[in-house]
Amino acid sequence: MPKTKFQNVIFTLIMAAIMVYGMIVYNVALNTGGVSNQTFLLALHEMPIMFPIAFILEFFVVEKLATRLAFTFMRPTDRPQFITYAISLMIVCIMCPVMSLIATLLFKPISFGTWIHTFGCNLPMALLWQMLYCGPLTRLIFRTLFRKQLAKKTQEAAAAQ
Template sequence: MPKTLPERIFFTIVMAAIMVYGMIVYNVALNTGGVTNATFVMALHEMPIMVPIACVLEFFVVEKLATGLAFMFMRPTDRPQFITYAISLMIVCIMCPVMSLIATVLFKEPGFGTWVHTWGYNMPMALCWQMLYCGPLARAIFRLVFRRGAKQAD
């Protein structure tokens, strides 16, 4: 996983782009009544707005907070993959309500009820998307780009 600042920046951008695109596709599908080929294109229109917001939130606020929360029930001696899953879970628990609020303000009729409704619809999808697809894909891309091995340790 990321150890240097450039690696952290790269990983954050990749993770945010994949996560945000998937969630936008989901919300466009909800708003249009289903998934069509056009859904995937329509989702691209919100990307320039939502990806930078997600990157800034994740990089400067959520990562440290989520890590702290995860280590409230994890130990440094636990299996690294479980620590990764715990941090990912905490990131979703923080990012989903915040990004749902931002999307509600920017793209919907702003209101408390609208935000709660949006958050309620997004949370199950965000958890599944992050834990089953987005997280593993982003980590695979990271490992592909930043190959570490015995040769690099020399």
Template structure:
């Protein structure tokens, strides 16, 4: 969806904040035994640490790698939605173990077992959160912000 470098940076920021916040809420809920109103506030404490890490990883490393991996499964001629979901899935497959490792090192007693457990607990939620909520919400926000530019770009192609 992003057409320019600036749009890509903004898209990455929006996605990282939504994705990271949702996953932090989930992990806080796991560690506290459930979701309460306080869970959402507690999650805000880790967001300034984890969101910039996710933004940098996504923008400079993961996006390109995930796109290459996705195109081992889909073709450029496939429907755009199929390509979007393939890339999103590959992003989760790379980001989830990476961010789980970083969170384990920063917020838990680090060990290989703790990382594997964190990754295992996060993977199903990360995939569901990305495909059903964070991805569609990010695309909606992005299209709303860049409605005029995206319309102009589409008009130029036709």
């Protein structure tokens, strides 16, 4: 969806914020034995640590790698939304183990087993959160913010054909 580097930065900031917050809420709920109003406040304490890490990883490393991986089974001529879904799936498949490792190193007793357990608990939630809520919400926010620029680019592309 983003057409410029600036738009890509904004899109990634929105995506990382929503994805990280949702996953932190989930992990706080796992660690405290349930969800309460306090869970949402506790999750905010980890945001200043995990959000910048997720943004940097996503923007500089994972997006390019995930796109390359997605195009190992997708073609450029496939429907754009399916390409978006494939890239999103690949991003989760890369980010989830990496962010689970970082969370383990920062917040849990460090062991291979703890990391694997954290990753195993996080992967199903990360996939569902990304595909059903975070991704669509991020794209909606992004389209709303850049409605005029995106419409102009679409018109220019149609005129060029």
